Amino acid sequence: MANCTSCSAPLPANTQYCSYCGVRNDIDLLGKHDYQVIDSTSERVCPECAQSLQTISLDAAGSLHIERCANCYGLFFDPGEIETLLDSAVAPVVTVNLELLSNINQDRYPQNATVKYLKCPVCQVLMNRVIYGYRSGVIIDQCRSHGIWLDGGQISHLLEWKKAGGQILNQQKIAAKQEKASSEQFKKAFRKDYSRPQQSYGEQSVDGDLVASVAEVIFKIFE
Template identity: 40%
Template sequence: MANCKNCGAPLSGTLLTCEYCRTRQDVDLSLVHRFTVEEPCSKRICPRCHIPLQTVDLRLGEKFLIERCERCLGLFFDPGELEAFLNKAVTNVHAIDPQRLNEVQNVKRRHEYPVTYIDCPVCRRLMNRINLGSRSGVIADQCREHGLWLDGGELRQLMEWMKAGGKMLHREKELEMARLELEQEKKKVQFDRIDAAFSHTRPEPSRGPQDMDITLLPLIGRLVRWMFR
């Protein structure tokens, strides 16, 4: 467990600010991961502080560049980068720990910011809010074209979630969803077949006069004769 850089108090996992002195901690990178600043002022803008983001290298064997806000400690990942980072940073998870997942999910850190839509650091259009993974408790902001914004502390939370088997749980749920969808699709096909079978026994609605039932002809003949009698 890490300690507050200001007062030395122990920090509980994913909290961004020290519970004792309220000092903001870089729980995502400084305390967890080595990184070097590649470019202090990129063209990308922090959606929270509206200042240029710095480009940092997470040094995962090879260059791994993401953007980071020095002030609020938020992070911006290009599409696919976050998953690549998590897969490299958190390995050897073999079991789901439901209790730990509960703890991770219920961290109230998100309330540091009001629930609102924020701008993409690249195109400045409003991003979508998306739930990341089953029960991670992380709601990230995503621009489909440019990437994903995590507020300070959220990367750490995702790493804790991965360690507790969150991704395994997510996969299980995805499989379950796929199974249910398949079942529904099967049922639909069965219903369609039953429908088709029934419609065969029904008379066709769009028969022309030339198809008029042969058995009706003598009756019509009798009617006509009766009318002209």
């Protein structure tokens, strides 16, 4: 059984929250990377505090530069940088722990939190609120052109989510969605080709509606 890194109390299975001291434990993570401030006043502005963001360098998969607010600890990632950080900060995962995923999300955020749309630190256009990954429980603020904003603490949540197998679930969800889309596209093309009036082939004729009906039965058998 693992112990709390703060008070050394035993941690219940499939949880990272210590019921004795209230500290969340990042169990089995390779660790949050140390960082160095390379620019204390970048041109990018915190959407929460309206002050200049720091540019920090993380030793993750080479040199990774992201923006950080020294006041609220929010982070701004250029496109693709979150994935780079997750891949470098979490050991490879091959199984999904559904119970741990549920526990991770259970006490993270208040249920009735006020919805607030934030401006992109780069272009100052309102960002979209999007759930990052299947069952992550993390709602990110995304500018399609410039990147993703995470509130303070959300990166820890995503690290825990990946360690519990959340990224595997997300990849499976995407694959299933793509497979379903391909199947629907095939069915649509098939129906278009065969749902036609009666056609003659030499001395024989084929009823398009009959062929389409047979095809529907076949589709249902193999779904």
